[in-house]
Amino acid sequence: MSSSGAVRVRIAPSPTGYFHVGTARMAIHNFLFARATGGTFGLRIEDTDVDRSRQEFVDVILEGLTWLGIRWDEGPVYQSERQGLYAPYVEQLLNNGRAYRCVCTPEDLAREREEARARKQDWKYSGRCRGLSDDEIRRLGAEGRPAAVRLAVTNEGETAFDDLIGGTFRRRNEDIGDFVIARSDGRALYNFAVVVDDHLMEISHVIRGNDHINNTYKQVLLYQALEWDIPQFAHAPLILRPDKSKVSKRKGDPSVIDYRDQGYLSDALLNFLCLLGWSPGDNREIFSLEELIAIFQLERVSQSNPILDPIKLEWMNGEYIRQIPVPDLAGQVRPFVVQAGLAAESEMVSRAAWFERVVAQLQERCKTLVEFSAAGAFFFRAPSEYDVKGVEKHFSKPGVSDRLRRLAEAWNKTVDFESETIGATMRALAEKDGTKLAVYIHPARLALTGATAGPGLFELAALLGREECLARLQHAASAIDSGLGT
C-alpha cells in the first residue's frame, strides 16, 4: 500500500489494436473499486515493446473506455516514455548484488530450453552467468557479447502473496529462476517496468487478470529486492469463449468496439461484463453504474473462469433497450438506421418526432440497436416482397384482394388517420362481413409490412400515414390478382 493509505489503482493495457473484453472487465473492476473507495483510477499504456505498439492501437483503447463510460483520473501514462526511470533501479540492484549481468546468447538460451523440454521440465535459466566477475563481463562485452540483467533469485524457500480474490498464492523459488529484468540494449522488461511504475505511481491495489499470476511472483521478488512496499493484489479469472478457450482476436471474438458497432448499449455491456464471474449475493442482475459502485466487491469475484454467453448478453441488452426513455433510445438507434441506408441523416432530423414513435413501437421487439433497421425497414420503404409463408396463409384465400381494396376505400374516408379510427374502421368492416377481425388484420399487415409479425397494425398504419397505406394496399391487391398466392 502507498504510504498515504489512499486507494490508487490502474489499468495497464498493452496496445495491440484490439480492445479485449477481458481488458474492459478489468478496467471496470478497477474503476468501480476506485469509485467505491474514493480512490484514484489511472491509465497506463504498456508499450515497452516498441515493435508492436502504435498510437492508433492506443486510440482504440481510449475510445472503448470512453464509450463504456469509464473515466480515468490520471494518464494515460506511456511506459515507453519512462525508460529513463528504470535504469537507476537496475543499477541499484546490480550494485547491491541482487542482480547480475548475463551474456548468454539467444542461442544458448534456446538450447537450454530445448534440453528442459527433453527432460519434460519447466524451463528456467541455469544461472550460468551468476558467478561471472565484472572483469569477465567487460572482456566478453569487448568481444561483442552484450549483457542483459537478471535478478538473482534464491533457491531457498518460496514466494507468496495474499490475493483479494484468490486467497494465498505460493510458489517455490527454485521453480522461478533468475529472470531478465533489462534487455542487453538497456531497456527494462515488462516485469521490472511494472514494478517500478506501480511503485512510483503509488499504486495500492493491482487488480488484473489471472494470466499474470506467474508474473506476480516475480514482481513480489522485485519489490522485496528493491525494499519497497508490496501492493495488494487481486487476480480475476480470465473470460473464456463458449468452447472454453481464451477469448481472442484471432478466433474472431468481438472486441468492445465490435459490440458497440453491433448495437449493444454501453451500460448493458458494462453491466454484463461486471456480472460475469461476480454476483452481489442476492438475485439481482441489472444494475446502474451507481448501484455497481455501491455493491461491487472484489472479494466476491468467483475464482473459476467464466464463459461469455453471447445469448445472455443479448438478453441483457434487450432489458436495457426496454428500460431507457424513448427519446434516448431513438438517438442511439438513429446512426444505425442511417448506416443501414434507410434514411439520410437530414431526414432523420426533420422527422425526429415521427421516428421516436417508430422506435417506441419497436422498442420491446429488439435486443440490439442494429435490429431496429431490419425490424423497422417497412417504415421507410414499401416491402419489396412478401413473406412466403404469409402469402400462403393470408393472400391465397378467395376475396382477399377485394377485402384489401374495401379496406383502402374505408381508410380513405376516415376523418383522421390515427390508430383508433384505423382500428374502428377495420372492426366495422369485419362486423359488416360477419367475419373475425383477423380476416382483415393479417392480410393488411402482410400488405403493409411484407411480414407476418411486427408492431400493432393500427399503430404502424398510423405511422405510415394514409397515403402510403392506401398505396401499399392497392399494390398488394394487384399483386394478388396477378397470381401471387395461387
Next chain:
RNA sequence: GUCCCUAUCGUCUAGCCCGGUCUAGGACACCGCCCUUUCACGGCGGCAGCACGGGUUCGAAUCCCGUUGGGGACGCCA
C-alpha cells in the same frame, strides 16, 4: 511435460469460510400455459446441477486426501 489456479443445472451464479434451515435458490436458453390483431413484452409453470473416489462426522454441496476434467504460465513479449 513442469509449475500455478480452479471444479454447483448446457451457460452465468447463490449457498461453501462458521457442516444440519438445501427434497440445492435465482438468471439466460429451452418447453408448456395465460395475456393477445401477429410478433414481442409481461405473468405462471416445467426441464436441468453439487465431476468422481475415499475419508472425517450422528449428519457433507459445505471440512480433509486423491483422481479426473478445465484454465493459465513457462520469452532479452506484454
